[in-house]
Amino acid sequence: MPETDTLAPPADSRVLAAAAGRPGTIGAGNAGQSLPANLEAEAAFLGAVLIDNKVIEELSTPIRPEHFFEPVHQRVYERVLRLLDRNSVATPVTLKPYFEQDEALQSLGGVTYLAKLTADGQGLLASRELAEQIYDLALLRELVSVGRGLVEGALDTSEEVAPMDKIAQAEADLFRVAEGATGNAQATDFRSATLAALKMAEAAMNSGGGLSGKTTGLEVIDQKTAGLHSSDLIILAGRPGMGKTSLATNIAFNCAAEHMKWQREGGAYNFGAPVAFFSLEMSADQLATRILAEQAEITSESLRSGKITRDEFQKLSAASQKLADLPLYIDDTPALTIAALRTRARRLKRRHDIGMIVVDYLQLLQGSGRANDNRVNEISEISRGLKTLAKELNLPVIALSQLSRAVEQREDKRPMLSDLRESGSIEQDADMVWFIFRADYYHEASRPDMPGPETSAEAMEKYRIWEERYLELRNRATLIVAKQRHGSTGNVPLHFHAEITKFTSPNKKDYSDWGEE
Known part of the structure; x- marks a missing residue:
């Protein structure tokens, strides 16, 4: 960490005394007990911000109030951000009315401390370096907190000895630190929530097609759902042979391809994302074969048997080269537990910044083993775990699911929510439930x-x-949207090319009565 003593403003003596001897090292000056912090750097950075508000706009490291160690600095920076949100100017004078009754600030000299922050403008010369140091020290403090919690949890055997659970929790905590989410999760103020909602609405308006989430690549589905939204759990269910895996593969490919296109061409909004595909049923090479067959328009059967012409092989080679950099990551590890899947998903998020997860399929996942051989409880644990994962990583999770045999015993073969196999919690935890029907x-x-x-x-x-x-x-298929937490239910017509296992959107003139068969 770079020293910042030469950049510090003439801050109050209490602040300087508290900061002395610990510009980014743990325990210096206090027998190893003090947390890593540099109050002089915080004061210098705040002084730079109050002199020139544009300093915040130029930061490469996002600084939030909780990144500051000194509570007074946290409140000052939070008020600065609020003023800037209202297009006001943040200076010691405009901040004064908000801190005249602040008792903690009185111990630093009262509102005159705000003026002292700007007395020496040398912080402007290294504002980015100061911000990086504040951010890094905040991460170190969070690491101390995670380590303390890990030690305390490992020593506590009063209730249950579950080392794998403690490891999973520690990894989740470390993931949050790696993502920069210092401190515990906090309630979101209504201003932040409304800004996020407005941003989503703006994206939908500017997309031209009402799309505000990640694209499925199928226009008719995007129109019905407005895309796949962050933190949503989507259950895609159907009987064997309906094409669940084909549709999930199509969506995963389309989303990843849209992201690759955005990287190449740019644009205001990116409706694609890198995708993680957890295939517990098929191997990675089988899935890759399917995708290549779809894109080269050659049947998977022909590829497996080698019965293709030279022209078809050239098309296959061209498709392979085109898709070489596709951000689609396939994990075909069998018999994964829900805890192991979440661990692998966090790792992919950290390494490749994935924006969508597909799980094929839910019933092949295993629980923690605490369900006492009760399959219903185990499936409930798995569905809750997938929903938690969607919220934790802030991305949509598509989980394929089998249906019970009750469908086959009815004259009307159309699936219903009651057909979801083994647990009603799947319906409860899901934000959307889709059935594929042919x-x-x-x-x-x-x-x-x-x-x-x-x-x-x-x-x-x-x-x-x-x-x-x-x-x-x-070649007709129907996607039945049986549940949609944020929209209406109904039928979505699809065209299914069985030879190459590919779903597409049909022409509107062709499906006036589609889905009624």
Whole structure:
């Protein structure tokens, strides 16, 4: 840490005494007990800000009030930020009315201390360095807090000895420190909440398509949901063969590709993001094969068997080169616990700044083992863990889920919320619940025998009626939005290219009665 004594203003003697001997080292001058802080650096930085408010705009390190060690400095900086939010000027004179009755400031000399902060303007010469030191020392103090909590937790065996839980909690705490979230989570004031809401509305307005979250790459879904929003848990459910993994893969690819496009071309808003795909059912190379098949428009079966032409191989090679830098990270570790998944997700967030997570699929995750062989409780723990992860990392989580066999036993095969397998908590924890439904899948199962030379007229008519209906239903899919916490429910029409396992948005003229089959 750089020394800042030569840059410090003539601050009050109590502040200087408190800061002496500890410009960024733990314990100097107090037998190893003092927390890392440099009050002179804080005073010098505040003086620079009060002389020139634009100093804050030029900072590469975001400084918040809680990064200051001295409580008075915290309150002064917080008031400065509020004045700037109102397009006012922050100076010792404009700050004076707010601190005339501040008892803590009286011990520093009263409101004259505000003027002393600006008496020496040398802080302007190194405002960025001062800000970085304040920020770094705040992180060190938070590390001390995390370490103290880890030691106390490890020593406390009064209730339950659960070392893996304590390790997971310690890693979560360290992740917050690495993200710069010093101090404990605090309530958000209404001003900050409304500004975030306005920013989201502005993004939706300027997108031209009502998109305010991460794109799915499918216009009809984006129109229904306005995109996938941070901290949301989206459950994508369906019976086997409906195309859950295909749709999730399409969305993951589209979101990552949109981010790559934004990096290349720029723009006011980035509706894409790097994506983490946790595949507990398929291997990484199988998923990659699917994506390559979709983009090169070659069937996965042809790729696996090698039955492709030279032209198709060239298309495949071109698609592979194009997608080499795609920010899509696949973790195919089997039998993950929810705790291990959260640990890996935090690591990907820290290394690659992921903005979306896909889990395929929820029932293949394992709980902590404390559910006493109760699968319903275990699934409840997993769904709560996924929702917590979405909020902790501030990104959307799409979790695929199996449906119960009750669907197959009904004449109407359309899924309902009650069909979610093994736990009602999945519906409760989810912000959105989607069901993927393909009527042609069930219609195919009722195919009559192919007519032959000796087939009766009645049997031929039966087959003709079946085939006519099949041609109507072929390649049609419906995404049923059964729950949406922030919007309406309803059906979303999709076009499914079964050969290359790819979903697309159909033409509007083609789906006036789509989803009613």
